[in-house]
Amino acid sequence: MCKTRAIVNEILSKHHPMFKNPVILEAVNEDANIFNVEHLVEKTMALVGGYEFVDGDHHDFSDGTECKTASVYANPIKQRGKVTNSYKFEISNVVSPGGSMKTGDIRLVLYNPIVKEGPKCSFYYIPNEDLVGLGINYHPTTGMGRIVCTYNSEKNSYSKIADYEVCCFKGLATKKRKG
Numbered sequence: 001m002c003k004t005r006a007i008v009n010e011i012l013s014k015h016h017p018m019f020k021n022p023v024i025l026e027a028v029n030e031d032a033n034i035f036n037v038e039h040l041v042e043k044t045m046a047l048v049g050g051y052e053f054v055d056g057d058h059h060d061f062s063d064g065t066e067c068k069t070a071s072v073y074a075n076p077i078k079q080r081g082k083v084t085n086s087y088k089f090e091i092s093n094v095v096s097p098g099g100s101m102k103t104g105d106i107r108l109v110l111y112n113p114i115v116k117e118g119p120k121c122s123f124y125y126i127p128n129e130d131l132v133g134l135g136i137n138y139h140p141t142t143g144m145g146r147i148v149c150t151y152n153s154e155k156n157s158y159s160k161i162a163d164y165e166v167c168c169f170k171g172l173a174t175k176k177r178k179g
Helices: 003-015 022-030 035-051 169-174
Strands: 053-056 059-061 066-071 088-093 106-112 120-126 137-138 145-152
Touching: 003 022, 003 035, 003 066, 003 106, 003 120, 003 169, 035 053, 035 059, 035 066, 035 169, 059 066, 066 088, 088 106, 088 137, 106 169, 120 169
Parallel strands: 066 106
Antiparallel strands: 053 059, 088 145, 106 120, 137 145
16 A cells, blocks of 8 residues: 555545545546645645645645655665665654754654554654754755654554654644644
């Protein structure tokens, strides 16, 4: 199952009225690549959360927050030539090439294709003031700042972001900013 199908089945078909249509769901099964799933997550998040999708500078929503989608890499990290239980993922574009950081909290949808129970999405709300503490890593060619994390398949745990997990997509979309 690919990221697009997982997001359509776990999020869009439950929360976006357009995706309750069987013809659209059939189209996803035929060719999942016909949809910009990241944009659809943003639109659905705004719909469920009760704010507007504004696609502003350094934030996506009228409440000042930012939506991100990420995927755990399908291949494990190798150390000294040996395969480990760790898989990389990154939250990209947290800092733009010019050095401007996202101004709002991050609403993260993380797709994991390798969990034991089968591919699934999990959800994280990361306050803006915590982003730097998670370790900004700058991509060598694009200059964009990202947060690089790992998933441990043996422990079923996510480095750096475990404390930010929320129950479900609706919980993520409706979570209010502090202050």
